[in-house]
Amino acid sequence: MAGAPGVSVPFDNGFLAYGAAHPGTQMAIGVAALCAGDVPSRAELGLLLEAAASACPELAGPGGGAVFRPGRHLFESRAPEGSGTAGLYAALDAVANEPLPGVMWGVWLVHGHAPGEFAVVLRGHHAHFDGLLIAQLCELVVGARPAAVRPAPTAPPRPRPGAVVRDVAAVLRGLRDTARPVAAAGTTEGRVRQVCAATGLEGMRRVAAVHGGTVNDVHLAALAGALAAWETGPRWHGDPRPVRAKVPLGLRRPGTAERLGTRISAGWLTLPCDTADPVERLRRVAADSGRLRARLTDPGTGALMRALSPRMRRLVLDADNHPRRTSLVATHVPGPARPLSVAGRDVTGIVPLMFLASGQRLSVCLATYAGTAYFSVTADTGVTGLDRLPGCWLAEIGRLATVSGRPGRTPRQG
Incomplete structure (x- = not known):
């Protein structure tokens, strides 16, 4: 769907240049939401991604006017069946080491480590994402109000030399x-x-x-x-x-x-x-x-x-x-x-990346x-x-x- 009018997100080309100068460096930050319930379908997660792109049009592409295609941002990682917490963290480590897609951010569905449990991992290039943006997106895509942010002053104080x-x-x-x-x-x-x-x-x-x-x-x-x-x-x-x-x-x-x-x-x-x-x-x-x-x-x-x-x-x-x-x-x-949910499943914990x-x-x-x-x-x-x-x-x-x-x-x- 096309990005609906929404709020802007910051962007820092300096981090793009930094990543280009250090090709072996993983430039992503993100968070894994640990969830309880049956594993959601790709269609359910796609709707959440569309909500994020609607709230932040720049996530759809440069300039914020691109057509958003959820499939380009959605990935899946299966942990060994019944591998428990160790398998979950091994899968999270594998995701954290994956290159970012060309669209600069993505969501990975991690499951298989335990019945009735899964993780949804949101990762993005540090040029586009910071920790506060990730926290705000987590709230926006489940329909909650984003965390309060003090508004910037309308007129800047005079800088001291x-x-x-x-x-x-x-x-x-x-x-x-x-x-x-x-x-x-x-x-x-x-x-x-x-x-x-x-x-x-x-x-x-x-x-x-x-x-x-x-x-x-x-x-x-x-x-x-x-x-x-x-x-x-x-x-x-x-x-x-x-x-x-x-x-x-x-x-x-x-x-x-x-x-x-x-x-x-x-x-x-x-x-x-x-x-x-x-x-x-x-x-x-x-x-x-x-x-x-x-x-x-x-x-x-x-x-x-x-x-x-x-x-x-x-x-x-x-x-x-x-x-x-x-x-x-x-x-x-x-x-x-307050507690959140992903596609109706409770988020029981998080792992910052x-x-x-x-x-x-x-x-x-x-x-x-x-x-x-x-x-x-x-x-x-x-x-x-x-x-x-x-x-x-x-x-x-x-x-x-x-x-x-x-x-x-x-x-x-x-």
Whole structure:
């Protein structure tokens, strides 16, 4: 069907140029919705895809005026019969390593691992998709209201010159760091795998309320402790310096109030992995992230990047994601607050699928859905011992909950 009038979605040609410069890098981000019920037909899923394209005409093709053909975006992956959770995650890993279709996004139906269970995986090129857009699409295609987004200001505040100066200085530092070699931490195989854990969101909110900060601060503090407990031998990121997390922050710009998704700016936090006390870790993270948010929300921040050509933005992305500058990316995606369904089948959980930049070995995401917080890790298959990391994170969340009063809901892994 033709794309009906709808709302716009962002697009960043810089990520297209980045992908072209790194042909071995998987440029997709996405989410797997884990569902209960009989496996839906292709026709049922096709109707959901048409709803998404109607809401966001650009998903039908460049310019938003193309005729939408659901079959070009719909794929199927069958896990070994009765293979259970292990088979599901193996199938999700296989999907995450598949090239994106020429139409830049698609939906994969994964089934066979358990009776009455299936997964629907939405993946798209990072030039087109960000975490917020994926969360909003998940709500739109089932007829729910999209998550509230603060409208962009109608008139931009006057940028402070200092923000632009900081942008220029950051680009120059990044280009300098790119030229410096980094010791290898192990073999990089060029394929990715996923591990995931879940815990109660309310418990994380209680910790944040007791000690100050946000749910994401609680997550990052737990991540710092988890990495310290998980690491053995040489640092997994190949750099003896402290772990530096690149933290994307969604920004609403003037003139974009009616658009889905967001535009991303990012800053860096040094994770206090060497701090033993979990409360002190949280305090350090909360203080640093507060300063970072204040800096990134300056209207001048990101002005340089927006003014650059796609080729120049690609060079900046190269510098930003260089292992000497970024140990890992740590994303936070607030998702739907209420339970959703896919073609009438309940969505019982999610697995975020992250973009892993060239040269990176690990990317993490905290996503929330229906009162549950999901800690998801996308890693190069050359990273050893990955299955232990979610358990380390859950243990650190438990430590924070214990020192904050009542323990939270029983967590689960995988």
